[in-house]
Amino acid sequence: MPPPATAAAAFVGPTISSYASDHAFLEVLDRCPDHATARRAHARMLRLGLLCHPHHAGRLIAACCVQPSWRDPSYALRVFDHLAVPPDLFTWNVLIRAHASSGDPHLALFLFSRLLSETPHRPDKFTFPFALKAAAAPAVGASGAREGRALHGMVVKSPFRSDVFVLNSLLNFYGAVGCLDDARQLFDKSPKRDVVSWNTMITAAARAGRCDEALAMFREMEMEGRAGVAPNEVTVLAALSACGQKRELELGRWIHSFVGAAEQSLILSNAFLDMYVKCGSLDDAEQLFDRMVQKDAVSMTTMLVGLAKAGNFEAAGQLFDEIPHRDVACWNALISAYEQGGRPKESMELFRRALAASVAPDQVTLVAALSACAQMGALDMGRWIHGYMNKNHHHLEQNSHLTTSLIDMYSKCGDLERALEVFASAGEKNVFVWSAMIAGLGMYGRGKAAVELFLEMQQSRVSPNAVAFINVLSACSHAGLVEEGERLLREMLPAYGVEPQMEHYAAMVDILARAGRFEAAVDLVRGLPVPPGAPVWGALLGACATHGKTALGEEACGRLLELEPRNDGAYVLLSNLYAKSGRWEAVGRVRKLMKERGLAKEPGRSSMEVGGVVHKFLAGDTSHPRRREIYAKLEEIMAMLRASGHSPDTAGLVLQQIEEEEAKERALSLHSEKLAMAFGLISTSPPSPIRIMKNLRVCEDCHSAAKLISMAYRREIVLRDRHRFHHFRDGCCSCGDFW
DNA sequence: TAGCCATCTA
Known part of the structure; x- marks a missing residue:
């Protein structure tokens, strides 16, 4: 009997006797093209009593879980719950895997606990990797970290403690929950490491932003040479990601020559392209791009970002128009590139074009568009986007990124009340959400409220980061809160573990000098643990200009111009300073100097x-x-x-x-x-x-x-x-x- | 009968 022509035909065919055996029937099951066919197969298996065999039932459930065209883990779970015979371990494993990697990792962990309590089966070398994957899923959160550690304990007592798949899954789990040191410990003492073990470690370090460690491990792997494990494509991808984040152009180039320029996979070429763009080398990126025989939308999008970052928006826009099938990521790349390149108007126009082209914006699109609104002060457009978000919340989960952008947009568009409303109604508030609100209050001169919010943030167990301190200090500056500012700066390192950076010192200099406390400001500048940078001198000069402190202002301006010779704002402040004290000949000199050096005062512009x-x-x-x-x-x-x-x-x-x-x-x-x-x-x-x-x-x-x-x-x-x-x-x- | 690591946009 020849096999049926199509899988669908098999299940509408006359009788089971058409098939040589159950085996043939099950093979057809693996080729099920769609959900309806699978349901018919299920019905037929029920009628024929095939589901009484745990092995056959497992095949059906596996088919429901893995078929890419119609995978439906919840259907699999319903079949599972109605089985007349106890399912075998294979079936449990398949079901745990399906839920671990699609949507419901909690359920996967629940199934794992049911496996332990309801069955005589013991987890095997397949069960642990699936359960650990579920524990590592971001959706599980902190409870995942607990469950994963418990799983580790069980692994240690199981016969699979040195199985390399299980070990790698543990490494991945520790990396995913941010316990890189635990992963490292396990990695160091493990007897067997394969290329996936190395890749897991390097990838986790790169993802956590611990790029030096990632690159050190990459070098270590390389040093072991033949005695160790050869890197593969995934290793290189992870190393390139670290190079990009660290702007390690030379190492990136070395890896490129090491891998060999020719015969690269598209994915690898795209990763090299991305690394060159992140390292700011448009030349390397363009060379590679021109050499690539195969290019996809990702290649073009990455190249487009590189062009835009180099200021060549025209070429970026052209390349964008050439991308054949533009998904939302392509649109996001250019919308964000405009917005970050200080071209909010173009950004907004492209956003409108995306909507007109029926591209469904995602969180990334809206964050960029809101930021463009904030830059332009386009409150109406910002409100419209907020409304769009509320209408489409079913596919736009309101995350902290979006909340932050909304608060920022309303603050910068002049509607502090709405910003406060968004803040009050936000669910989970991370440090960026709090910082945006603190900055908003600061911009309106509500320094006291900003400082109070800063304290409230800590009562909510959110610890301030460097940005939060910059914002609260600048709020103090706008409101003239000298003592609060001094106290905050003093306490930064000992009480909060945040090392003050140039921006923090600049904010403090600004606070003191604006309040007329020039002696204290100068003492601070002279006593800085680091050489004072441009922001510090700029703050001092600005305050000197408002208070008419000529001599000090001249010094600050000189220092600022040493660091940034083409800072036109410095010249303008200096001439304002001279004008304030009536020294018109000095004003004239400054203007002449500016002209000679080809600088011009930025013309004043207002928009509404x-x-x-x-x-x-x-x-x-x-x-x-x-x-x-x-x-x-x-x-x-x-x-x-x-x-x-x-x-x-x-x-x-x-x-x-x-x-x-x-x-x-x-x-x-x-x-x-x-x-x-x-x-x-x-x-x-x-x-x-x-x-x-x-x-x-x-x-x-x-x-x-x-x-x-x-x-x-x-x-x-x-x-x-x-x-x-x-x-x-x-x-x-x-x-x-x-x- | 299956599995661990993987490029672009915030």
Whole structure:
């Protein structure tokens, strides 16, 4: 009797007698093309009594678990629970494996405990690796770490304690739960290690960011040479991942020559490509890319990221358009590349294109898009994305990344209240979520609240990291909380184990100097355990400029320019400093110097989003379609300001006059933020606040003008400048005029 | 009758 033409035909065929034996029938089962066929097979097996044989039942359950086209572990479990005979160990193993690697590792561990308590079977060399895989699954969390250790104990007492598969599974478990040292101990004392043992160790170290250890083990493996185990493709993949994270370009190149440039698998070539991109060597990446005979979407996506990182967005965009089947990861790569490359507008446009192309955004897409909104101050778009998330929560699990991005977006778009709401309603809060909220409060000048939140974070058993300290210190700075800042910096290392870095010292210098405590600031700078870097001198210079401390400011500026000769902001601050003390000839010298060195002051820009459209203004801008109305409103505002006794800030005005080359920036009345405020008054209506984003710090004249406008027109104005927020209401600003 | 390690996007 010839075998049936297709598997499906087998189960609709006349009778079991069509088959030479049960064996043939079971072989057909392994080729089951879909779920419906499997159900018919199941029914037929029931009718024929085949399920009374544990062996046959195991085959059916295995088929339900492994067939890629219709794998359905829960169906397998239902079959399992209705078996008339006790299942054999094979069947238990298959079922544990299926749940360990798909979705429900808890259930796999539960099945393992049932195996122990309900059956006479003892776990074998297959059972342990499957159960350990379940214990290592991220979804299981801390209880997995406990269960895995218990499994280790059982392994030690079992005959499989030196089985290399079991050993490797233990190594993988310890690596996955972050106990790298336990893995290392086990690895060091194990009698048998194969290439998978090494790979597991190197991969775990690379994943944990312990790249030096990963690379050391790679070298160690290499040194053992013929006496040891030869690395394979997986080893190289792990080593390359470590090289990429550590920017170890030379080692990466060495591995490349060691592996040999030719005859590489696509996966390996892509990994080399990624390593070169992460190490910042576009040349190596391009050379490899051009040589590759076979390329897929991953190759192109990786190359695209490299081009974008090197600033060549045009080539990146072209390559993107050439990718044949773009999945969401391709879109994410370019959307994030734009956003991280300071091109939020392009990022947002591409995000819109993705939606129009019916690409379902995932968490990565939304994190990037929210960050682009935050950069642009595009509150409406940000709100829309938040709404999209709520509508699509079935496939978008709200993780800490998304919560952090939402808080950041609402904070930076001027809606602190919504940021606080998101924070309050967030489920699990990791240190990034707390830090984002602390930063948000800091930007609004709510330093006390930021410090309180910082303490509350610790009461919730979340320990602060370096970023949390930067944020809380900068909150202290915005609110003038000198004592709190000093205490926090002092306690960082002894009480929290976080080593202060340059940014922390810079924040502290900022706190002291802004508060006028220049002696203390200078003492701090002189006593730093590390040579003071650009952020430290920048903070000192900034404060000197506001307080008119000329001599100290000159020194700070000199030091800053030694480190960053092309820092145009330093020149601008220095000229502001001279202007403040009326030294106009010095102001002129600085401007001349800037010109000679080919530097220019970054022009002031303000933007405002109305109905999802971002309107941009330069100083003296006449390009807006509603320029007539805007300038008419501006006239009205200026008259109102004069009537209420507002006199222009003359120091700033003189500074402006000296900048002859910047013809458009002639008068304070034409500052971009004033144009934006005028536009806000004519294009929006109360009670919605006027939200304005400014790329530089707001000048004192515009600041006091905004206070008067908020009172005269009864409008709230939320102005985000380079550093922080100013919330104007009833003639007062949230910053309390301290900024 | 099966198994441990694996590239890109935050």
